[in-house]
Amino acid sequence: MAGWTAQARRNGHTIGFVPTMGALHEGHLDLVRRAKAAHAEVACSIFVNPLQFNNIEDLKHYPRQLDEDRALLHEAGCDVLFAPEKEAIFADFTPRTYDLGVLNDHWEGPSRPGHFQGVVNVVERLFHYVRPDEAFFGEKDRQQLALLRHIARQELWPVRVTPCPTVRAADGLALSSRNARLDAGQRREATILYKSLQRAAELAFRVPVATVEEAVRSILAQEPNVMLDYFGIADHDSLIPLQDWGEQDKAVALIAAQVGPVRLIDNLTLAR
Numbered sequence: 001m002a003g004w005t006a007q008a009r010r011n012g013h014t015i016g017f018v019p020t021m022g023a024l025h026e027g028h029l030d031l032v033r034r035a036k037a038a039h040a041e042v043a044c045s046i047f048v049n050p051l052q053f054n055n056i057e058d059l060k061h062y063p064r065q066l067d068e069d070r071a072l073l074h075e076a077g078c079d080v081l082f083a084p085e086k087e088a089i090f091a092d093f094t095p096r097t098y099d100l101g102v103l104n105d106h107w108e109g110p111s112r113p114g115h116f117q118g119v120v121n122v123v124e125r126l127f128h129y130v131r132p133d134e135a136f137f138g139e140k141d142r143q144q145l146a147l148l149r150h151i152a153r154q155e156l157w158p159v160r161v162t163p164c165p166t167v168r169a170a171d172g173l174a175l176s177s178r179n180a181r182l183d184a185g186q187r188r189e190a191t192i193l194y195k196s197l198q199r200a201a202e203l204a205f206r207v208p209v210a211t212v213e214e215a216v217r218s219i220l221a222q223e224p225n226v227m228l229d230y231f232g233i234a235d236h237d238s239l240i241p242l243q244d245w246g247e248q249d250k251a252v253a254l255i256a257a258q259v260g261p262v263r264l265i266d267n268l269t270l271a272r
């Protein structure tokens with residue numbers, strides 16, 4: 001990777017970077033196209049990071065399809081694929097404990113202990129090897145994005161962390177590599193996540209926060225096979241749960257639920 005980066009720099013090119021765990025879908029390819037629109041050179045990584053899985057079954061079943069991914073990346077305009085072995089990326093490396101602050105206190109933080117430390121540690125390693133100018137992340141993982149922006153500022157990482165809109169299927173389901181593990185019935189049931197978020201967006205700022213949460217819970221009750229982990233409304237930037245709307249003109253609704261064999265997450269910005 002170091003040789004490629006050095007050559008790109010010698011050519012006076014800037015580098016856009018899309019880190020992934022593979023099993024690529026249109027959401028990832030959209031990030032690659034955005035990176036290519038802004039930079040002469042685009043690198044993409046595929047690495048299923050064991051540090052960020054707190055569920056061994058999830059890690060074992062995480063979809064892997066390197067040949068197919070390589071072809072998709074080429075078509076989308078990616079110039080180089082970085083697909084390191086675990087031994088290579090973590091050679092001479094001891095994971096650090098980062099100060100994640102309040103951004104780790106809610107939502108995915110308590111539900112997946114250690115997850116964000118694992119994400120930040122691997123992203124630091126990926127940035128270390130690729131040395132990009134700008135890295136592109138999907139808003140679907142809103143808390144991951146907020147944390148990486150926070151850590152990039154705190155640690156003075158010389159990389160711009162850029163948010164990109166969630167890409168959805170025609171029925172609203174946020175694209176995710178894990179969707180591939182849903183059967184047809186579960187796939188249909190999973191659309192309740194986005195329907196709930198849309199209902200929250202309709203009601204936001206018009207009725208109390210608690211009323212929105214009640215309305216969403218009754219929508220979710222229509223799909224007894226969808227096991228809710230959390231639904232809530234949070235401050236748009238700090239992701240601290242909101243008890244009332246206050247003066248803000250924006251907030252965010254976040255949801256996580258188990259659907260069949262997979263845990264899905266989604267979120268939507270709520271605007272006044």
Ligand code: PAF
Pocket residue numbers: 019020021047049052119122123141144
């Ligand atoms: O969002 C992901 O796919 C992963 O969390 C990331 C950022 C590639 C780190 O492993």
